[in-house]
Amino acid sequence: MAHAVQHPPSDTSLADPPVQLLDPSGKLSADVRLPLDMATVDLPALYRDMVLARRLDTEAIALQRQGELGLWPSLRGQEAAQVGAAHALRGQDMVFPTYREHGVAWCRGLDPVSLLGLFRGTTLGGWDPYEHHFNLYTLVIGAQTLHAVGYAMGLYRDGSTASGEPDRDTAVLAFLGDGALSEGETNEAFIWAAAQNLPVVFFCQNNQWAISAPYSVQSQIPAARRAAGYGFPGIRVDGNDVLACLAATRQALDQARSGGGPTLIEAVTYRVNAHTTADDASRYRPAEETEDWTARDPLERLRTHLQAVGAVTDEYFTDLEQRERDLAERLRSGCRGLAEPDASSPFEHTYAQMPADLRQQLREHMEFVSRGPQDGERK
Amino acid sequence: MTSPQQFLLPDVGEGLTEAEILAWSVRPGDTVEVNQILVEVETAKAAVELPSPYAGVVSTLHADVGELLAVGKPLITIDTDPSGEVAVGGRARQPDPQQAALLVGYGPQESGTGRRRRRPAHAPHRVEGDGPNRAAARTAAKPPVRKLAKDLGVDLATVAPTGPGNTITREDVHEAARRAAPQTTSAPTTSQASETRIPIRGVRRHTAAAMVASAFTAPHVTEFITVDVTATMRLRELVAGRREFRELRVTPLLFFARSFLIALAKNPEANASWDEFAQEIVLKHYVNLGVAAATDRGLVVPNIKGADRMSLHELAQALAALTTTARAGRTSPQDMTGGTVTLTNVGVFGVDTGTPILNPGEAAILAVGAVRRMPWVVQGDNGDERIEPRWVAQLALSFDHRLMDGRQGSELLADTAEILREPGLAML
Numbered sequence: 001m002a003h004a005v006q007h008p009p010s011d012t013s014l015a016d017p018p019v020q021l022l023d024p025s026g027k028l029s030a031d032v033r034l035p036l037d038m039a040t041v042d043l044p045a046l047y048r049d050m051v052l053a054r055r056l057d058t059e060a061i062a063l064q065r066q067g068e069l070g071l072w073p074s075l076r077g078q079e080a081a082q083v084g085a086a087h088a089l090r091g092q093d094m095v096f097p098t099y100r101e102h103g104v105a106w107c108r109g110l111d112p113v114s115l116l117g118l119f120r121g122t123t124l125g126g127w128d129p130y131e132h133h134f135n136l137y138t139l140v141i142g143a144q145t146l147h148a149v150g151y152a153m154g155l156y157r158d159g160s161t162a163s164g165e166p167d168r169d170t171a172v173l174a175f176l177g178d179g180a181l182s183e184g185e186t187n188e189a190f191i192w193a194a195a196q197n198l199p200v201v202f203f204c205q206n207n208q209w210a211i212s213a214p215y216s217v218q219s220q221i222p223a224a225r226r227a228a229g230y231g232f233p234g235i236r237v238d239g240n241d242v243l244a245c246l247a248a249t250r251q252a253l254d255q256a257r258s259g260g261g262p263t264l265i266e267a268v269t270y271r272v273n274a275h276t277t278a279d280d281a282s283r284y285r286p287a288e289e290t291e292d293w294t295a296r297d298p299l300e301r302l303r304t305h306l307q308a309v310g311a312v313t314d315e316y317f318t319d320l321e322q323r324e325r326d327l328a329e330r331l332r333s334g335c336r337g338l339a340e341p342d343a344s345s346p347f348e349h350t351y352a353q354m355p356a357d358l359r360q361q362l363r364e365h366m367e368f369v370s371r372g373p374q375d376g377e378r379k
Numbered sequence: 380m381t382s383p384q385q386f387l388l389p390d391v392g393e394g395l396t397e398a399e400i401l402a403w404s405v406r407p408g409d410t411v412e413v414n415q416i417l418v419e420v421e422t423a424k425a426a427v428e429l430p431s432p433y434a435g436v437v438s439t440l441h442a443d444v445g446e447l448l449a450v451g452k453p454l455i456t457i458d459t460d461p462s463g464e465v466a467v468g469g470r471a472r473q474p475d476p477q478q479a480a481l482l483v484g485y486g487p488q489e490s491g492t493g494r495r496r497r498r499p500a501h502a503p504h505r506v507e508g509d510g511p512n513r514a515a516a517r518t519a520a521k522p523p524v525r526k527l528a529k530d531l532g533v534d535l536a537t538v539a540p541t542g543p544g545n546t547i548t549r550e551d552v553h554e555a556a557r558r559a560a561p562q563t564t565s566a567p568t569t570s571q572a573s574e575t576r577i578p579i580r581g582v583r584r585h586t587a588a589a590m591v592a593s594a595f596t597a598p599h600v601t602e603f604i605t606v607d608v609t610a611t612m613r614l615r616e617l618v619a620g621r622r623e624f625r626e627l628r629v630t631p632l633l634f635f636a637r638s639f640l641i642a643l644a645k646n647p648e649a650n651a652s653w654d655e656f657a658q659e660i661v662l663k664h665y666v667n668l669g670v671a672a673a674t675d676r677g678l679v680v681p682n683i684k685g686a687d688r689m690s691l692h693e694l695a696q697a698l699a700a701l702t703t704t705a706r707a708g709r710t711s712p713q714d715m716t717g718g719t720v721t722l723t724n725v726g727v728f729g730v731d732t733g734t735p736i737l738n739p740g741e742a743a744i745l746a747v748g749a750v751r752r753m754p755w756v757v758q759g760d761n762g763d764e765r766i767e768p769r770w771v772a773q774l775a776l777s778f779d780h781r782l783m784d785g786r787q788g789s790e791l792l793a794d795t796a797e798i799l800r801e802p803g804l805a806m807l
Contacts, residue, residue: 067389
């Protein structure tokens with residue numbers, strides 16, 4: 001008897017097996033589509049960054065549950081995709097993240113405490129985008145793809161691609177999720193990037209769920225196949241395999257820097273936690289699916305591989321645990337120590353020179369603030 | 380000095396105002412680590428676990444399980460320096476300068492006093508000193524009079540004294556008790572309230588909304604049948620004695636469920652839903668059998684997915700798992716969605732039957748009553764009639780008259796009863 005399926009099948013049922021270099025049992029294999037010179041790969045550093053990215057995430061969730069953050073979008077399950085992609089970057093490359101790229105931010109060298117400000121409500125940004133070549137988090141779904149394309153247009157006009165000078169040639173790495181693929185901005189960005197052959201790589205973490213909408217209700221085909229329609233290559237990799245993510249991003253960034261144009265990378269992964277701390281995933285997706293993906297943990301397979309090939313010592317793991325504890329403590333104290341913004345700050349960054357009517361509004365606002373909370377108002 | 384830190388209920392979901400305490404993971408006296416799970420709370424958005432912002436020893440839990448707590452109210456007090464001396468005088472400490480920077484929700488806060496006594500869960504707010512004691516201090520009464528007042532549920536603070544030196548006498552207490560409860564002076568109560576107001580929330584609220592939605596959307600029809608289930612009870616004994624069923628509880632409900640599923644296969648129009656928006660009747664080609672379960676938290680109706688494709692053994696396992704999970708309060712929202720038809724066993728409460736209300740979105744619900752020894756007219760092989768004690772049960776089927784007419788409903792009910800009367804018919 002036919003049995004109606006209540007939840008649409010996961011993306012993996014849409015065929016096109018993703019390219020994989022490190023399988024879930026920790027076994028390494030080669031793939032002609034994705035060559036990777038292992039001599040150029042720092043396995044212990046990849047594992048370290050994945051572990052610390054997860055710890056950053058875990059600690060931020062705890063801080064949210066303790067009332068220190070208003071919201072936190074968890075990256076759990078997507079560490080390999082983010083760390084793999086980030087390790088392919090050169091210093092001059094520019095990153096345009098969504099709001100979930102905490103692992104990329106970590107690898108770019110951002111102070112992790114600065115990631116918390118936006119979610120604590122102490123800042124509208126949190127860091128200088130140029131300092132680590134990592135743009136501010138973008139909350140509007142898909143909007144960052146256009147920012148990335150615009151930046152890539154600038155690079156092209158500055159002659160910062162295809163010069164043949166390794167320190168000069170620059171690429172843009174734009175992150176997006178599967179939900180962003182259905183946004184108009186993303187499609188405009190793809191069209192523009194293709195039409196002008198721009199130095200931009202679109203890295204789509206297909207984590208299967210756009211909040212409560214599964215990928216299968218957004219597309220009949222894997223995301224990577226869409227690239228052909230715009231006129232640039234698309235590649236589908238196992239997003240829980242840090243090496244496949246690293247190799248694909250390296251290849252695509254190299255191509256972009258040398259004038260070869262854009263690439264769409266689809267990293268097939270899974271958002272293990274709810275969309276954000278304000279969401280309850282059990283209302284729309286089966287627990288079995290989450291358990292199934294949790295069993296394909298990206299950290300576990302690299303750890304298994306590291307131990308199997310004897311790439312690290314026990315001391316490496318002990319040291320890493322200590323670094324985790326230090327990071328957690330730094331996040332806890334750093335979060336509580338984030339400076340409260342002055343009530344005038346929203347007014348001060350809109351114009352280079354404040355117009356008279358805005359000055360008037362500022363005066364009224366400051367007067368209102370100085371009166372303090374009135375009876376019946378929440379502090 | 381001890382260092383009690385108060386953790387105030389945070390807003391864990393962008394603009395929530397309250398949360399219900401589901402379960403505490405710690406008790407007063409427990410040592411906790413930073414980020415150790417303290418409590419599970421349920422908000423309008425989700426059930427979430429709250430980790431401890433402090434390492435220390437739990438002094439006080441400020442809310443009971445089931446209590447609805449407002450965001451910003453004290454949740455727990457943790458002493459971060461338990462080896463220190465008890466703070467003298469219970470004076471408020473200086474506010475923590477970090478507190479000023481706490482912009483979101485409420486979260487941790489240094490507690491005002493070193494009190495360790497548990498606040499009664501229903502106390503609306505704290506007052507300086509202890510309310511009842513302070514009131515008692517203003518009244519003078521001899522210990523036996525105080526005892527009498529306590530027994531009669533009279534608050535001495537409300538009694539007008541007539542005794543020497545403004546003391547309260549026995550007569551004063553009796554008079555106050557008579558005024559408080561004029562009709563029932565003989566029945567001592569522990570409360571002066573003649574009614575109790577229970578906030579509607581949680582499962583109760585959900586059940587109420589679902590029942591109102593169902594009762595006023597679907598035109599219900601209920602039909603009844605009384606059936607001799609002696610043969611089924613004999614089969615139950617036979618099955619219960621088999622090795623593969625030894626670990627399972629082979630209940631009459633299992634056979635009611637199985638018979639209902641077999642009858643549903645013959646009458647698939649009952650396994651359907653009404654799609655008002657599309658103006659379509661949706662026939663389901665699978666059966667997710669809901670089973671109503673009474674739990675401490677109220678009525679829940681988890682369903683067994685794909686029940687129609689299960690063997691009797693698989694069905695027994697699924698029923699056992701479903702009830703265990705429901706009783707433990709661990710039924711997930713996913714277990715409760717997607718049901719197609721429901722079974723409710725009112726027989727466990729010793730009643731014969733009822734008129735069940737449809738689970739919203741479903742077309743049929745079967746209520747099964749208690750299986751009793753009853754006199755029954757039995758026909759002998761030679762056609763003679765005699766009265767015998769037999770196992771008899773009543774079934775009631777409610778169905779949605781928009782989808783089904785009397786004929787379909789009657790056939791489904793009669794077919795279910797027929798299999799229970801003669802389980803061998805299931806072989807057909």
